[in-house]
Amino acid sequence: xxxxxxxxxxxxxxxxxxxxxxxxxxxxxxxxxxxxxxxxxxxxxxxxxxxxxxxxxxxxxxxxxxxxxxxxxxxxxxxxxxxxxxxxxxxxxxxxxxxxxxxxxxxxxxxxxxxxxxxxxxxxxxxxxxxxxxxxxxxxxxxxxxxxxxxxxxxxxxxxxxxxxxxxxxxxxxxxxxxxxxxxxxxxxxxxxxxxxxxxxxxxxxxxxxxxxxxxxxxxxxxxxxxxxxxxxxxxxxxxxxxxxxxxxxxxxxxxxxxxxxxxxxxxxxxxxxxxxxxxxxxxxxxxxxxxxxxxxxxxxxxxxxxxxxxxxxxxxxxxxxxxxxxxxxxxxxxxxxxxxxxxxxxxxxxxxxxxxxxxxxxxxxxxxxxxxxxxxxxxxxxxxxxxxxxxxxxxxxxxxxxxxxxxxxxxxxxxxxxxxxxxxxxxxxxxxxxxxxxxxxxxxxxxxxxxxxxxxxxxxxxxxxxxxxxxxxxxxxxxxxxxxxxxxxxxxxxxxxxxxxxxxxxxxxxxxxxxxxxxxxxxxxxxxxxxxxxxxxxxxxxxxxxxxxxxxxxxxxxxxxxxxxxxxxxxxxxxxxxxxxxxxxxxxxxxxxxxxxxxxxxxxxxxxxxxxxxxxxxxxxxxxxxxxxxxxxx
Amino acid sequence: xxxxxxxxxxxxxxxxxxxxxxxxxxxxxxxxxxxxxxxxxxxxxxxxxxxxxxxxxxxxxxxxxxxxxxxxxxxxxxxxxxxxxxxxxxxxxxxxxxxxxxxxxxxxxxxxxxxxxxxxxxxxxxxxxxxxxxxxxxxxxxxxxxxxxxxxxxxxxxxxxxxxxxxxxxxxxxxxxxxxxxxxxxxxxxxxxxxxxxxxxxxxxxxxxxxxxxxxxxxxxxxxxxxxxxxxxxxxxxxxxxxxxxxxxxxxxxxxxxxxxxx
Numbered sequence: 003x004x005x006x007x008x009x010x011x012x013x014x015x016x017x018x019x020x021x022x023x024x025x026x027x028x029x030x031x032x033x034x035x036x037x038x039x040x041x042x043x044x045x046x047x048x049x050x051x052x053x054x055x056x057x058x059x060x061x062x063x064x065x066x067x068x069x070x071x072x073x074x075x076x077x078x079x080x081x082x083x084x085x086x087x088x089x090x091x092x093x094x095x096x097x098x099x100x101x102x103x104x105x106x107x108x109x110x111x112x113x114x115x116x117x118x119x120x121x122x123x124x125x126x127x128x129x130x131x132x133x134x135x136x137x138x139x140x141x142x143x144x145x146x147x148x149x150x151x152x153x154x155x156x157x158x159x160x161x162x163x164x165x166x167x168x169x170x171x172x173x174x175x176x177x178x179x180x181x182x183x184x185x186x187x188x189x190x191x192x193x194x195x196x197x198x199x200x201x202x203x204x205x206x207x208x209x210x211x212x213x214x215x216x217x218x219x220x221x222x223x224x225x226x227x228x229x230x231x232x233x234x235x236x237x238x239x240x241x242x243x244x245x246x247x248x249x250x251x252x253x254x255x256x257x258x259x260x261x262x263x264x265x266x267x268x269x270x271x272x273x274x275x276x277x278x279x280x281x282x283x284x285x286x287x288x289x290x291x292x293x294x295x296x297x298x299x300x301x302x303x304x305x306x307x308x309x310x311x312x313x314x315x316x317x318x319x320x321x322x323x324x325x326x327x328x329x330x331x332x333x334x335x336x337x338x339x340x341x342x343x344x345x346x347x348x349x350x351x352x353x354x355x356x357x358x359x360x361x362x363x364x365x366x367x368x369x370x371x372x373x374x375x376x377x378x379x380x381x382x383x384x385x386x387x388x389x390x391x392x393x394x395x396x397x398x399x400x401x402x403x404x405x406x407x408x409x410x411x412x413x414x415x416x417x418x419x420x421x422x423x424x425x426x427x428x429x430x431x432x433x434x435x436x437x438x439x440x441x442x443x444x445x446x447x448x449x450x451x452x453x454x455x456x457x458x459x460x461x462x463x464x465x466x467x468x469x470x471x472x473x474x475x476x477x478x479x480x481x482x483x484x485x486x487x488x489x490x491x492x493x494x495x496x497x498x499x500x501x502x503x504x505x506x507x508x509x510x511x512x513x514x515x516x517x518x519x520x521x522x523x524x525x526x527x528x529x530x531x532x533x534x535x536x537x538x539x540x541x542x543x544x545x546x547x548x549x550x551x552x553x554x555x556x557x558x559x560x561x562x563x564x565x566x567x568x569x570x571x572x573x574x575x576x577x578x579x580x581x582x583x584x585x586x587x588x589x590x591x592x593x594x595x596x597x598x599x600x601x602x603x604x605x606x607x608x609x610x611x612x613x614x615x616x617x618x619x620x621x622x623x624x625x626x627x628x629x630x631x632x633x634x635x636x637x
Numbered sequence: 638x639x640x641x642x643x644x645x646x647x648x649x650x651x652x653x654x655x656x657x658x659x660x661x662x663x664x665x666x667x668x669x670x671x672x673x674x675x676x677x678x679x680x681x682x683x684x685x686x687x688x689x690x691x692x693x694x695x696x697x698x699x700x701x702x703x704x705x706x707x708x709x710x711x712x713x714x715x716x717x718x719x720x721x722x723x724x725x726x727x728x729x730x731x732x733x734x735x736x737x738x739x740x741x742x743x744x745x746x747x748x749x750x751x752x753x754x755x756x757x758x759x760x761x762x763x764x765x766x767x768x769x770x771x772x773x774x775x776x777x778x779x780x781x782x783x784x785x786x787x788x789x790x791x792x793x794x795x796x797x798x799x800x801x802x803x804x805x806x807x808x809x810x811x812x813x814x815x816x817x818x819x820x821x822x823x824x825x826x827x828x829x830x831x832x833x834x835x836x837x838x839x840x841x842x843x844x845x846x847x848x849x850x851x852x853x854x855x856x857x858x859x860x861x862x863x864x865x866x867x868x869x870x871x872x873x874x875x876x877x878x879x880x881x882x883x884x885x886x887x888x889x890x891x892x893x894x895x896x897x898x899x900x
Contacts, residue, residue: 035774036767036770036771036773036774037766037770037773037779037782038770147775147833147837148829148833148837150836150837151836262779262780263777263779263780265779265780266779266780269780
């Protein structure tokens, strides 16, 4: 890896190298369209980037300009990014489900002059705010569907721009090659806006050096090769997806597959049978809860087999985690469990060919983690931030501890501050926040990247992340606890989608819970409990009892001082559109605490029923009024 | 010359006069709506156009030639496709199979050639699948492509029904209550699809719909039918103001009884 990197030190150079190395012989990308996996070879990938890049140049894109990209995962997204870099400009990604306000903020803050938007939906967002975005000169769309009536002169079709590029090449051959050769390792490659659990998003500036050294160091401890298959379905604006689809794929030459539609992801994963995977916890959590629910629906024989096999898997996984050799009997049982249950299960989830999978971005509950390892999916924890180009720690092969996030990757130093905050230093640490020197200085104080996470090292050098420093809570009697730790345990239940634990400077821990609508709905149907809406279902006494049982199970595994003593079921799901979650679906604790302040106060004041009169805002801007009563249940 | 011209048609079932001298013209490239209270004869008109019924008097012309009295399968070949109020799909077949079946008109190879899937039969199958996939992409039903129709939610089945009609590559599309029984979001989607089919594919659309909001929003011309008689026709804004229409819809009781007695 290092040798390749020494010669080809930017994305456009690596792309040119791969196009030369593989030509039309190897597939670089696939996208499912019209029911067929459409393939793009490395040569085609290179040509699209080249012409789009020249097209942008012919429209006046200058080095240092910013290009905002918004849309679902499609090849054009990636082409646009590398094309911008080849022209010396700086790309930045936007989350495709962002609201108008968020889109407007990032485009304006980043000084973007070009926007590459996927379709009518995204174009509309920008057109709606065009007046507030005077810096935007052109909007390029990749899907012309529904665009027939748009006559704005600054709206261009992706293919049209590629044609401009072809024309420019006629006039100035070699221009693209010259531009690529001019790109340098130290150039600013990407601005990655972090969703941030507090305040407005911040734009982390990452150079090619940052992105590529991270990928190269990761490859050393978790190698990937040109034969690997990867499915890209998480927002490309997220550093994790950038790390896989761009840094890693360009460096190693593996194939990236784009699903047909967000709704078909699960099906498409199964069709591709990826060998590598990287997803945040919620994907793994969803898979686990799907399995649990489907098992409940299965025939008695299948259920019995599953219930026998899973403990065998756990036992096997535990033995391996403890680095012991499994006994012959256990080996035999595990083989049997594999052929009876796990093989089919892995196949259904599309994980049959997984060689190495990882989870990161937030903490994954140990139970979910164990579940996949029990099944024989080689799942590893990773740890990192956007500010360190994605990753600083990962589990090593055969050295997995399900509480930890593994050990630092090469060239990376991780240490703890006096207060227990995790600090790191590596060539992948970012250049700073765009137009925000105060925050940059704070985050990079003393030459170390301050993560804001509290953690500690085990004796064998594994890093354990407790929680965000500011999220670690104290009860009135001085007991310290991590709400996230308890929440992750709760979320292992298929009936609990999201929860928020409370108790800072209080006498005991209480929890606000969002039920998992489809799973609890199914449960209710099986018991002939009628319900109409989410609010109605969450208010059913039977459902409250169901959740109480789930909490009781979790309480047994917790020390007596940090058990949940009270809980209530919220009348709506936490939603990123209501600012309750970040775009990567982390709970924004401060905001939630503020929004449900009266609920929390009354719960702690000992109320058993809290009347609610709230307004819910839907995505399309409509609002509706909800009147209900929340029942507080004691454990 | 209108694409479809209906000229003074009369249809009765025994003593019941379902259509009583209805005429209209559907212009090429337009969205034309027929509205009216229950039992006004709207679906009967559709059935006359698709030649399921033969009107006792009057005639219907499509692209200038008379189609009344033709066999219903000839109508499909001419380029008229329709959807039904109570979904007409094969519930145990997948969405894809239903759509492929919708294209059987374009399959020229015989039973045996198709059975062994060789040479021209194969090319033909691929061509038709391509056309079907275009529609799947257009109506955004990729995720249910391989699901049996019977397992789908009602709103989606309606969308598949529309896809099935589209797979005939029609020049004129007859939609019988495409939004009935849908929730607001599904209606919005359906309205957008109808507009897209009309504007991007240039398909002329004649639709029956009870949701007046939708009709007024998307159609360029509206005919109002009451007891088999056309009581008004024009652009939506005019029609909405027409006192006859208001009366028919608000349903003045005396008026209603009087009309019944007249029959």
